[in-house]
Amino acid sequence: MKHSEIKNRIIETASSLFYKNGYNSTGINEIISEAGIAKSTLYAHFRSKEDICIAFLHFKDTDFNKNMEEFTASKPKGKSQILAIFGFLELFYHTEDFNGCWSIKTVSEISGDNEKIRSAIQEQKNKFIQFISKLITNNLDHIKEGEINSLSRKIYLLYEGAVVESNLHQADWPIKEAKDLCSILLK
Amino acid sequence: MKHSEIKNRIIETASSLFYKNGYNSTGINEIISEAGIAKSTLYAHFRSKEDICIAFLHFKDTDFNKNMEEFTASKPKGKSQILAIFGFLELFYHTEDFNGCWSIKTVSEISGDNEKIRSAIQEQKNKFIQFISKLITNNLDHIKEGEINSLSRKIYLLYEGAVVESNLHQADWPIKEAKDLCSILLK
DNA sequence: TAGATACAAGACAGACCTGTCTTATTTTAA
DNA sequence: TTAAAATAAGACAGGTCTGTCTTGTATCTA
CATH class of the missing domain: 1.10.357.10 (Tetracycline Repressor, domain 2)
Known part of the structure; x- marks a missing residue:
């Protein structure tokens, strides 16, 4: 998976969760778990x-x-x-x-x-x-x-x-x- | 302060904070602090x-x-x-x-x-x-x-x-x- | 092949949260 | 006056959160 593909995957996963369950109710751990990536990867793409x-x-x-x-x-x-x-x-x-x-x-x-x-x-x-x-x-x-x-x-x-x-x-x-x-x- | 007055005070304080800062962003500790009551008092009035x-x-x-x-x-x-x-x-x-x-x-x-x-x-x-x-x-x-x-x-x-x-x-x-x-x- | 880069996995810190419980004090009511 | 009820203060448990950091592995590039 390419660099930009991972970024898109993060965005799509987070968007789906934010929209469904709310921004505050969605944790970083839930996003990385759902997206199947590591936490360090997420924070490499977003501050x-x-x-x-x-x-x-x-x-x-x-x-x-x-x-x-x-x-x-x-x-x-x-x-x-x-x-x-x-x-x-x-x-x-x-x-x-x-x-x-x-x-x-x-x-x-x-x-x-x-x-x-x-x-x-x-x-x-x-x-x-x-x-x-x-x-x-x-x-x-x-x-x-x-x-x-x-x-x-x-x-x-x-x-x-x-x-x-x-x-x-x-x-x-x-x-x-x-x-x-x-x-x-x-x- | 009477029993019902305390209950009203809790409701008014919580309402003000919920409306201003949001439900999830307002903690119980903030409510009791603002209302000037103890935590046990709050849970005596609300489950x-x-x-x-x-x-x-x-x-x-x-x-x-x-x-x-x-x-x-x-x-x-x-x-x-x-x-x-x-x-x-x-x-x-x-x-x-x-x-x-x-x-x-x-x-x-x-x-x-x-x-x-x-x-x-x-x-x-x-x-x-x-x-x-x-x-x-x-x-x-x-x-x-x-x-x-x-x-x-x-x-x-x-x-x-x-x-x-x-x-x-x-x-x-x-x-x-x-x-x-x-x-x-x-x- | 060797070095650099990207990623996975997860421990960790430090802070927050809700709700329970204990202890001591005040208020109320009989 | 005395017993009961209400309240204050806060420790505590058990969980959550974000963001950092370490370690090891995989992938890519020169």
Whole structure:
């Protein structure tokens, strides 16, 4: 196994555990045991657990963006391409490993003054809002330039609420209601 | 200090620490130190840390409901009484100790199979949805009976998204956008 | 073949955690 | 006043955690 392959293995294993069981509840020993590597190897690739957390957030974010972009692009142009973000979430919700939003879960666990992790998450969320802006620009032509920001943020709020609440209630009605409200908004 | 006063003191102290620093990051020793009591006293009132967590959730929920009900009731009847839930959140956001939603933060920290805490939180959220339903019934007369459930859930989603995201972004635009979208919905 | 590098395995330090238990003191109630 | 109950203070057990360090083995490169 190559050097970079081991690093990826660490990230994938840690990400899976962090997302499933939580950041604080996942120990270094559990990560190395699950990944089948030695502790010294882990610390040769990462300086601290917090660095693994940053890599975890980046890994999940990259994967999410790729899949979300592919999914929405596969839908017909127009409103349905915007509403597709809720279709994507519905699919995600029904997978076995759905466990809500990793960013929000992680923010909930870290100390309030951990600027490094918090700002990393804020950046990712802002990129997601930008993605929604792009979806709007590409799929709605009667929208004024100045309204795009506000509209993106509203759809973003609906999406985020749907992720968190579907996980909390262990039901998919939040996704359906959010999608419904989004389509009202796009009328 | 009376027996029940000590119990309240434990709950208030623990609640403040849990909400500010997180459930897992707050130790029993920190609670007793802050509350100025002995460890044996704490365990005379609560069987375990998890029991304190349940009390914490109940305490925050009771306080929240009381304040929210008072605030909305103080507004003029009609749509403004519904939109007042976002006005309440705006005020809450600007207090020093705002730190997002305690329920969602706690759910994020506990193990996925902790049914006791998860179902306690689900119950509280469902009561909040019921409260919104009552607000709708009392303040909108052109709404059909069958639409109340769906409308309550949508407003609930907006509120929850606003709490979580204002905390995540450390900004109040999520509250303003949620309120704006809610008023569109009520048109 | 020889040296450098990467890795495995795990002991270890130092700190934290929850919950129990003991002892002594204070408060309450009969 | 006296017995019972509540509390304070803290030692303690048994476990957890992160991160460092040592030792031995494997792999790669020159």
